[in-house]
Amino acid sequence: MNQVKSILKDFYDIEINVVSPQQGGWASLAYKVSNKNQSYFLKVYEKSRASTPKLTALIDQYVPILVWLIKNSNLKGKISVPMMTSERKYKCEDEYGIYLLYEYIEGETIGDRDLTENQVYQLSKIITELHSYSDNIPIGTDAFIEDFEVPFLPMLRQTLQKGRNDFPSEVWELIHSYILQLNDLIYTLEEHSQNLKNSKLRMALCHTDLHNWNLMQSGQELILIDWEGLKLAPPEADLMFLDDKPYFNEFLRIYRKTHQNFSINPEAMTFYKGKRRLEDIWEFMEQLLYDKQGEQERVITMNYLQEELNEINKW
Ligand SMILES: Nc1ncnc2c1ncn2[C@@H]1O[C@H](COP(=O)(O)OP(=O)(O)OP(=O)(O)O)[C@@H](O)[C@H]1O
Ligand SMILES: [Mg+2]
Numbered sequence: 285m286n287q288v289k290s291i292l293k294d295f296y297d298i299e300i301n302v303v304s305p306q307q308g309g310w311a312s313l314a315y316k317v318s319n320k321n322q323s324y325f326l327k328v329y330e331k332s333r334a335s336t337p338k339l340t341a342l343i344d345q346y347v348p349i350l351v352w353l354i355k356n357s358n359l360k361g362k363i364s365v366p367m368m369t370s371e372r373k374y375k376c377e378d379e380y381g382i383y384l385l386y387e388y389i390e391g392e393t394i395g396d397r398d399l400t401e402n403q404v405y406q407l408s409k410i411i412t413e414l415h416s417y418s419d420n421i422p423i424g425t426d427a428f429i430e431d432f433e434v435p436f437l438p439m440l441r442q443t444l445q446k447g448r449n450d451f452p453s454e455v456w457e458l459i460h461s462y463i464l465q466l467n468d469l470i471y472t473l474e475e476h477s478q479n480l481k482n483s484k485l486r487m488a489l490c491h492t493d494l495h496n497w498n499l500m501q502s503g504q505e506l507i508l509i510d511w512e513g514l515k516l517a518p519p520e521a522d523l524m525f526l527d528d529k530p531y532f533n534e535f536l537r538i539y540r541k542t543h544q545n546f547s548i549n550p551e552a553m554t555f556y557k558g559k560r561r562l563e564d565i566w567e568f569m570e571q572l573l574y575d576k577q578g579e580q581e582r583v584i585t586m587n588y589l590q591e592e593l594n595e596i597n598k599w
């Protein structure tokens with residue numbers, strides 16, 4: 285706790301007296317930190333975690349875009365507000381972690397609940413606005429232009445080529461009957477990747493992780509948070525999260541008022557859905573094969589993997 289206090293003092297010149305741990309995600313820790321005037325949300329990426337370098341590599345590229353959007357677009361009040369350090373940096377670090385500070389959002393995460401009609405309307409407006417920006421903004425976007433690469437595919441393919449004896453037996457039991465389907469999916473994903481690389485699609489700023497755990501209701505406002513995935517990508521990178529929702533037609537009606545003549549590119553949609561599915565499967569497999577896990581954690585990962593594998597049957 286004292287360590288959190290000194291981070292705030294040393295890097296942000298903010299004195300705080302209350303620190304309360306928050307429910308973090310799988311990859312980071314989080315704290316609500318407050319003094320009598322204000323509260324903040326501190327995200328901590330521990331250097332001991334393997335995922336940290338990848339997740340923090342682009343902070344200095346995407347946070348300035350958030351700041352720009354807050355100043356220059358209608359997204360002010362509808363997206364998370366990052367705080368800069370006293371040296372006007374977007375993140376800070378010590379030997380233990382990498383830290384990002386945000387204004388604290390008083391409100392509730394939507395999570396498992398369905399969106400209300402009003403929330404659907406607000407989400408539609410947020411995405412419509414976000415997608416009206418591309419590389420025409422005065423901040424560099426080169427670092428996160430979609431290149432349709434799927435970097436984990438070679439590793440996944442190699443792993444699937446191994447046989448029964450190379451897997452812990454319970455993992456083999458789980459995956460072996462899906463290997464053909466997985467290889468099919470890898471193959472089609474590579475084909476789509478190649479085609480999309482060669483096509484000239486309209487690119488826009490995309491959030492790329494649009495689910496209800498990244499939406500908060502604060503007073504009258506719906507707020508979109510967790511911008512680590514910000515990309516310059518075809519709109520399908522976001523629409524893939526919405527097209528199976530009951531409100532998708534309503535979303536499109538609002539979206540098309542601004543993005544007239546927009547039509548979905550089915551190949552981009554299929555690419556993003558397949559990629560997400562395989563990404564999740566690979567992540568669970570990696571945990572089971574390479575991470576040190578407790579027995580209970582392992583059972584949970586096995587269940588998640590089973591669920592994901594069941595889903596590929598539906599493709
Ligand atoms: N600025 C904020 N103020 C208050 N609560 C927040 C704020 N940002 C995030 N939260 C809460 O913390 C949860 C996790 O935050 P966020 O989505 O940014 O990270 P994450 O999904 O844990 O990311 P990762 O997967 O990188 O660990 C959110 O679902 C939300 O409930
Ligand atoms: Mg999140």
